[in-house]
Amino acid sequence: MFTGSLVALITPFKNGSVDEKGFEKFVAWQIKEGTDGLVPCGTTGESPTLSYEEHKRVIDICIATAKGSGVPVIAGTGSNSTDEAIELTRHAKQAGADAAMLVVPYYNKPTQEGLFQHFKAVAEAVDIPILLYNVPPRTGGDMQVDTVVRLSQVKNIIGIKDASYDMARPTLTKLKAKKGFLQLSGEDASAVGFLAQGGDGCISVTANVAPRLCGDMHDAWKKRDLDKVFELQDRLMPLHKALFVETSPAPVKYACELIGQASAKLRLPLVECTEPTKKQVHDALVHAGLIN
Secondary structure, X not given: OOOEEEXXXXXXXXXXXXXXXXXXXXXXHHHHOOOOEEEOOOOOOOHHHOOHHHHHHHHHHHHHHHOOOOOOEEEEOOOOOHHHHHHHHHHHHHHOOOEEEEEOOOXXXXXXXXXXXXXXXXXXXXXXXXXXXXXXXXXXXXXXXXXXXXXXXXXXXXXEEEOOOOOXXXXXXXXXXXXXXXXXXXOHHHHHHHHHOOOXXXXXXXHHOOHHHHHHHHHHHHOXXXXXXXXXXXXXXXHHHHOOOOOOOHHHXXXXXXXXXXXXXXXXXXXXXXXXXXXXXXXXXXXXOOOO
């Protein structure tokens, strides 16, 4: 259910508030373009600057828009407070999300045992499939393979989004984790390598602007049509890189504006990307064939 190309959704803003109609339209476009899964309120969705009310509302809109489409919703419900993570995960469950994704707690830098106890507590408190999310460059903490393997044995914990950039981890995890434990890349530029090392898909930033191309690449991988995989990877690689020249999601929001799907507006402390980055994003979109 949670394989292939899933999108780490942006959160559009208008006049300083969440653009609810714009977000609904954006989610509907993603579904029409064939994305395999929707992930609201993650890093790309600027979750740190959403109020709890906005956070819950964005998840509600995504679930309502996806209803009946067959496209699963994995709600971002992570926090550096275990109690807050449980509260957000309970809401996701009640709202009808198919799963929840919880980031490694940031800033307070828990030990590996602390990470284990944090995720275990959430999994035991809320009966919903849970994806772990390891992104060391963002959180300052790195969940090690042994901890992931321990957590794979906990009821409700079904997989991980791994943005560690360590291509050995998918295989090392697969060899020891519970059978069927899902592994999704969190880094577009190395997604093909992640698949080759035992991964099951990617929760993608690039899919915000290229959902069809990203989906086609993963479909080609499943068919083992490697010529098609590499052709699409070559088209997308400049875009993968351009979207991280500055702090995400500034470049991807600008890209969404260029293709006419959303505003480039962000919330402070994030600001719109610089002119050199805008040019790089524009050129990468042209290379991918997404604009002229």
